[in-house]
Amino acid sequence: MKALLDYFTSLPSDILLADVSFIIIAVIICYLLTKHSKWEWLWGWITSTDHKKIGIIYLLVSFLFFIRAGIEALLIRMQLAFPNNDFWVFQGDRFNQLTSTHGTVMIFLVATPLLIGLMNVIVPLQIGARDVAFPFMNSLSLWLFISGGILINVSFVAGGSPNAGWTSYAPLALNDYTPGPGNNYYPIGLQVAGLGTIMGGINFIVTILKMRAPGMRFMRMPLSTWAMFITSILIVYAFSALAVALLLLTFERLFGTVILTGGEGNPIIWQHLFWIFGHPEVYIIALPAFGIFSDVISTFSKRKLFGYPSMVFAIILIGFLGFMVWVHHMFTVGLSTNITIFFALTTMLIAVPTGIKIFNWLFTMRGGRIRFDTPMLYALGFIFTFVIGGVTGVMLSVVPADYQYHDSYFVVAHLHYVIIGATIFGVFSGVYYWWPKMFGKFLNEKLGKWNFWTFGIGFHFTFFPMHIMGLMGMPRRVFTYPEGEGLGFLNFISTCGAFLMGAGVLFFMINIYITTRSTQKNTLRDPWFSRGRTLEWTIPSPPPPYNFARLPLVKSREPLWEAYENGYKNIDFIGEYEDIHMPNSTSLPFFMGIGFLIASFGFVFEIWVIAIMGMAVVFLLMGIRSFQHKSGIHIPKEVVMAEDKGAED
Amino acid sequence: MRVPFSFYVIGIILMSGCSNLSVLDSKGTAADSELKLLYLSIALMVIVLLVVFSLFIRFLIKYRERPGQENDFPTQIEGNKKLETTWIVLPFVILFILAVPTFATTYQLDNKAESMDEPLVINVTGKQFSWVFYYPEFEITLENEVKLPVDRPVIFNLHSEDVIHSFWIPQLAGKKDVLPHKENQLTLTPLETGTYDGKCAEFCGASHAFMTFETTVVEQETFKQWTNVADKQED
Amino acid sequence: METTDPKHLYDTQQAQMNILAFWFLIGAEVVVFGCLFGIYLAVKSFTGDGPGPEELFKLNEIMVSTVILLSSSFTCALAIYFLNLTKKAWTLLFFLITIVLGLGFIGLEIREFTLYVGEGASISTSAFLGAFYMLLGTHGVHVLFGVTWIALLLVQLWLRGINQETAPKLFIASLYWHFIDVVWVMIFTVVYLIGKV
Known part of the structure; x- marks a missing residue:
């Protein structure tokens, strides 16, 4: 005791x-x-294979991680608020732990899963499907993500956090320089979460390829779905490169290989592998947001999306080029000039499809009747922010100038403009947009506007000064800076801005709380001024477990809008009512997640018995799963009919 | 809010030339050619920003939904081939203007060492968390400070004893990584005497923030005297 | 469910989706092995104080492993041939041979590794050896997983017969097996043959 x-x-x-x-x-x-x-209710959610519930859990858990990493951001900004500052305990190594986990959590456990969660809810609804292709694997993806997330998140109270930066460059991330379990959390936690993400990617690909409603041709798919399709392909190929990188780091730290060491090996291998994953990852978290904005801007401008084919083409091109630009993170490494030049060129080329998208969004608004509801505010804020982030991106591709920007606060500013500007704004926009669909209630518009303006203004105050700090020669990842370089004022402004962003997130949480408590129900099918365009607005809010009582017949790109134009109340559904087959709920993925969690702790602390036990649990459960009869449950025709009639009234 | 803010953006960029922005206040050849490209890219990008933001603001004002238009639905159009072609072609033009000098300067910066006349060679060793400078010509070793003669080309041979560092004197030249398994070279010619901050720009551990050094550029005469004195002290 | 009409073994929507998904998984695996090969080639010459590929590898023994694994691919294909004819006993037999050959391969690989370690070529001796063990080890674990997986499926086949549920699973497992084999051919060429020459 x-x-x-x-x-x-x-x-x-x-x-x-x-x-x-x-x-x-x-x-x-x-x-x-x-x-x-409510324990039973909780268990119902945990074991659910309903893509909507899984998506909502994804959103909830990654939002919790967002809060955590956001608090870290505030602590970072507190330490950097003044020159030579000593805030609480966050100097030196503790500061490095903060920045490392802030980056790791935000990229892997916030940006990626927030979008995956949202798309999990929306994509099947947009393509007229009753679920995803593999509901069990969907649940498994979720629990692997949560397991990996828990690992990274508890690290700081159990053995120390990773402290080699979110990029975890060797040799700093090797045993010689950062001994102990802290940096073991990084490769192992991310490996588990990444495995879940790969499964999620495959799931989306097959869902979109095989489960579209009758008549939903490729060139009739909504942009969110298109974006998620290309994103999923990127996920499958980029995350497998990450898997190898993490495996390599695990070998280096746990099994004593010397591939990445400075003496016998070549540490640049890590950088290549990491960025072969890392740059497509930027598009993995940007493309779905582009999709969301395309849908939102079109809806709230009451205009058809301008240049749909070129928008689709641009997404594909961005996805393709995204795999060929990774070296622009490594211009200062001293690779041969020809390689550098090639990657500078491909990097510049990405500006072209991105430009296409920006102008198409602008011209979608042209001639419309633009409404300023919260989802649209976020979309507009995105255009403003992302264009700034985009042009600094082009500036970074100018190799000689990059020698100056590289690893300075200029890059910190750029990456936050792009990632917050696209991903976080995109998720906020999407959440406000689809909240009525998911829960049958509007989020409060007034609080939504407070949320947007505080978060948006705070954002620019936080990150705009960082461009200038970079030009003043402030390297990134420093925990302090001397007086007399004129950095104090800008850093202070930046810290104030960060707190304003924090207030914005608080408004969002209050909004959710108030909305959830309120008893106001919106049973509208198509809540946004009854002018939805895509299939998700043709079914009740929230949708029944099987989404579509009868399958929709898609005759054009915007079936619902078309139906309204022709004076109908809803689109045509084809076929008779029938018994609907739905997958069973299952607890196996949850326990597999626990198995991975146990095994991971074993690996992190190098206690092999625990590692083997955990993996045994995982493989045992996989075996059990293989033997199960996948009978599923049948929802009788009469129930479906009755519910559908009820929804119509 | 939006309109004043974009002015604020441009204002900051204009203003930035006159405060203590070390990157924009170059005193060395390498930093000079980097700065030229930096200005070129900023100029081109400001044009892009102006075009996009003026369209953005114009459309927002002109096409906003006015009271009474709630049930007003405009005609729907698919797109416009001419317009779309325009914004595919124009970026190529801008990128071309940017790419040509970029490539030329990159080659020039990377291949400087061969064409140099009587360069001063300095072997730099980075280690957690200090810099060691060794002048083979004079057999002098300095720690966390380096002395350079003005107008004479310098070659830094960069090597690390432990993790990866990055060598950065913002006013003289951009970064070059300092690797443990391979030697990198950075070349520059200081153009003005003075004292310039140098730092480690690659995250390298707990005291990364303190891994700084001071660069002093002195007249060639002064430098010669200093090497003589330092030489004697070593003996 | 219990249909055994050979024409419709893979007709269910779920089977179609499973097979498609598996192709994408193989795509991911191609990237995994591609990166591992990349690492190996990047550090191949970094042999440090340890032995290089010429001194280490004994091609004769590797030839045996190669022949074993290649013939397992052949028996696997035969098994699928009989599966499509819904001949349960033959399917079982050829999959069993596949498993045995797979186990033989793993046994030889373990023996090879023990020999190398005995000669002082362990995983931490040099970067080259680290990459070698990582590449070969990852492949070996894949083989082991394949053996276990096919064994489990054989139990199902034995208990439940050939139907629309078991046949697609076995078909997918066979795809996986052939993929592992292709990877081995690559390893044999890139690591052993080129290493020796």
């Missing part, structure tokens, strides 16, 4: 605080679940 007490008093104050708040939150959640007897 005394030993335990001694251990706790020896902990740094921030970890102690985190431990205590972990315990308090856990107790409160257990209490609330018991009090309202």
Whole structure:
């Protein structure tokens, strides 16, 4: 007992605080679940194979990670607010842990899964499908993501966080320079989460290829679906490169290979592998957002998307070029000039399809009747922000100038303009847009506007000054800077902006709370001024578990709008009512996630018994799954009919 | 909010020439040619920004939904071949203007060492968390500071003892990574005397922020005297 | 479900989707092995104090492994041939031979690795050896997984017969097996043959 007490008093104050708040939150959640007897309800969600529920859990969990990494961002900004500052414990190594996990969590556990979650809900609805192609694998993807996420997130209270940056460059990330379990969390946690993401990607590809409603040709698919299709292809090929990179790092740290060491090996191999994954990853988290914006801008301008074929073409081209630009992260490494030049050229070329998209969005608004609801505000904020991020991107491709920008705050500014500007704005836009579809209620518009303006203005105050800091010679990932270089003022503004962004996120949380508590119900099928365009607005909000009582017949690119134009209330559904076959709910993915979690802890702490036990659980469950009869459940025709009639009234 | 903000953006860019922005205040050949491209790219990109933002603002004002138009639905169009071709072709033109000098300068910067006249060679060793400068010509070693003669070409041979670092003197030249398994070269000619900050620009561990050095550029005469004195002290 | 008409073994929507998904998984695996080959080629000459490929590899023994694995691909194809004819016993037999050959291959590989380690060529001796063990090890684990997977499917085949549920699974497993074989041909060429020459 005394030993335990001694251990706790020896902990740094921030970890102690985190431990205590972990315990308090856990107790409160257990209490609330018991009090309202909601355990069974929770289990229902955990074992669900319904793509909508899985998508919502994705959104919820990655939002929690967003809060965590956001708090880290605030701590980073607190430490950097003044020159020679000593804020709390966050100097030196602790600061490096903050930046490393902030980046890792935001990229892998926030940006990627937020979009995957949203698309999980939306894509099957947009293509007129009753579920994804592999509901079981969908659930497994979710639980692998959560397992990996938990690993990265608990690292700082269990052995130390990764502290070699989110890019985890060797040799710094090797045992010689960062011993201990901290940096083991990085390759192992991401490996588990990445495996889930690859499965998710394959799932989306097959869903979109094979499960489209009758008449939904490729060139009739909504842009969100198109974007997710190309993104999924990128996921499958980019994340497998990441898997090898992480495997290599695991071998280096756990099994003693010397491939990445400075003496016997070549540390640049890591950089190549990482960025072969890393640059497509930028498009993995940008393309779905582009898709969302295309749908949102078209809807809220009441105009057909301008130049649909060139929009599709641009997405494909961006996806293709995305695999050929990775070296632009490595211009200063000293590779041969010809290689550098080639990659500078491909990088510049990406500006062309991106430009096509920007102008097509602008000209979609032209001649429309633009409404300024929150989803549209975020879309407009995106155009403004992303164009700035885009032009700094072109500036970065100018190799000699990049020698100056590289690894300075200029790059920090650029990457946040692109990633927050596209992904986070995109997710906010999409969440406001589809919330009524997912939950049958509007998010509060007034709070939505507060949310947008505080977050957006805060964003520019945080990150615009960083361009200038970069030009003043401030390298990234420094935990302090000297007085007298004129950096103090800009950094202070940036810190203030970060808190304004934090306020924006608070408004969003309040909004969700108020909306969820309110009893106002919106049973509208097509809630946004009854002028939806795509299939998700032809079915009730929230949709029944089987989405479509009868399959829709798609005759054009915007079937619902077309139906309205021709004076109909909804599109044509074909065929008779029939018994609908739906997959069983299953607890196996959840337990497989737990198996991976156990195994991962074994690997991280190099306790092989635990690792083997965990993997045994995983393989045992896979075996069980293989033997199961996949009978599923049947929803009788009468029930479907009754529900469908009820929804019409 | 949007309109004043875009002015603010341009304002900052215009203003930036006159504060202590070390990258824009170049005192060396390499930094000079990098700066020229930096200005060229900013100029081209400001044109892009102006075009996009003026269209953006114009469309937002002109086509906003006015009260009473809630149930007003405009005619729908598919696209416009001419317009779409325009914004496919124009970026190519801009990129071409940018790409040609980019490629030329890159080759020039990367292949400078061969064409140099009587360069001063300095072997730089980076290690957690300090810099060691060794002048083979004079057998002098300095730590965390480096002295250069003005107007004489310098070759830095960069090598790391441990992790990857990056060698950066913003006012004299852009970065070059300092690798543990391979030697990199950075060449430049300082054009003005003075003291310039140097830093490590590749994240290298706990005290990465403190891995800085001071670069002093002095008159050639002063440099010669200094090497003589330093030589004697070594003996 | 219990149909055994050979023409419709793979007709269900789910079977079609599973097979398609598997092709994309193979695509991902191609990237995985591509990257591993890339790593190997990048550090091939970094032999440090350890032995290089010429001293280490014994081509004769590798030829045996190669022949074993290639014939397992052949028996696997035969098994699928009989599966499509819905001949359960023959399918079982040829898949069993495949498994045995696969196990033989793994056995030889383990023996090879033990020999190398005995000669002082362990995973941390040099970058070349690290990459070698990583590439070969990843392939070996794939073979092991394939053997276990096919074994489990054979139990299902034995219990449930050839139907629309078991046939697509076995077909997919055979795709996987052939893929592993192709990877081995690449390894044999790139690592052993070119290493020796």
